Amino acid sequence: MLKITPDEVNLISRYIHRVSGILLDQTKAYLIESRLGRLVEEMGLSSYRALYEKVRFDGSKTLERKIIDAITTNETLFFRDASPFQLLQHKILPDLIDRRSGKSSGLLPISIRIWSAGCSTGQEVYSIAIVLKELLPDLRKFSIKLLGTDISDSAVAQASYGQYSKFEIERGLPRDKLLKYFNANGNHWKVKDEIRAMATFKKQNLMESFLGLGRFDIIFCRNVAIYFTLEDRKKLFEKIANSLEGDGYLIIGASESLTGICSRFEPKRHLKSVFYQLRE
Template identity: 65%
Template sequence: MLKITADELKTISQYIHDISGIYLDQSKSYLLETRLGPIAEELGCASFRALHDKAKRDSTKNIERRLIDAISTNETLFFRDNSPFELLKHKILPELIDLRSPASPRMKTHIKIWSSASSTGQELYSIAMTIRELLDGQLDRFNFKLLGTDISDSAVKQASYGKYNKFEIERGLPRQTLQKHFTLFGDSWKIKDEIRSMVNFRKLNLMLPFTGLGKFDIIFCRNVAIYFTLQDRKKLFNKLAASLADDGYLIIGSTESLTGICPLFVPKRHLRAIFYQKKN
């Protein structure tokens, strides 16, 4: 396997940080070697320096995309850590529906939800399934906009396709939910069109400005800021605050904290889960 020198490690981690926001400290040489080494070899690069130079020179950005796909962690599963989805079902959605219901029964209730690091789509589909189960039969009174974004092209592609192999499916998904919302597709499972049509996925680098996204009622930003530096986390959560409705809800990963990172948010507890709202 191609070895990385101390000097190359600095250059490559700086480059990865520039293109993705992902921060890799000096202890991550093994990760770079195993994940980026094969790409270097395939492109005929004799060193990581050569890979870096080639990626920077590539005006099509194809190499950059491949490096992001390789280095980003797509660890996810359906209903990962069940508590945010219970929170959504029993607290946030009922509250929001009360707040957003228009005076005229003929008008629809608009609710916008953003899964900001959607990986291969499991989180956003879990949100969609939760909504469908809560509002079964009355969905025509609502206009839900569910957006999933991720930095990895291939993750966005898989999410949009909504097809999962049996290992991805078996993790976290109860059998009953599986049979209700998926159809067997050879050896894989495909999310049903009624769920698929509720969501949209697109590529987004959280380090760049969020132009054209508008304001969301609920933002999920779980287990992504952990890969960023403290400084980048501060920037990210400040931007998320600006993209969240004043009475909106922010949900972060169960082991994450905003203390000392973003004073704009206050933590609130509901049963075993925590969510954040903007300080008024």
């Protein structure tokens, strides 16, 4: 595979940061080679600099989308880190529904809006949908909007299609839930229509405006901001704060913290799990 020079690492990493917010440095030269090397070869280019020059003048953005698809980490699995889903099922949703029920006349369905920011190929979104389905047997009493967004076109396309390989299914999905909520499709498993219909997927660059997304009761943004600079993380969580209802909930990765990043959020604990709410 074609080796990348230090100057090319700087060039490519600056470009990737500009279009996606993802931070790469000289220590990630191997990652750039492994993710973009094949693209360079397929295009018959002689260097990574040539790839950069080509994407600069690609008005169609087709090459930019290919680079983003290649460089983004689609590392995800169903019910990844069980704690957030237990927190959702046993604490957040019951509390939220109690408050919303108290404000409701009983004539209109109770609104629940959930956003998975950086949803990759959709496993987190469908895990949330399964929790909702099991906790709320009669979904007609609720108006549920479950949105998954990702910067990668290919990830959003797979999430929308809702089909997974045996390997992807076996990573985190209990067999009882597999048989209940998925249909076998050759060597793959496809999410059943009743679960698929609960979710919407769209492309969203978290470095860009959230205008048009609306406000949410619950936002999952797990293991996404770890790829951003401190300054970009501050901007991201400020925008997330503006997208969250006043009594809403934010769930981030188990190894992440908002200390020194966004003072508008207050950490709260339930059993072994930490979640965030806006300070009053």
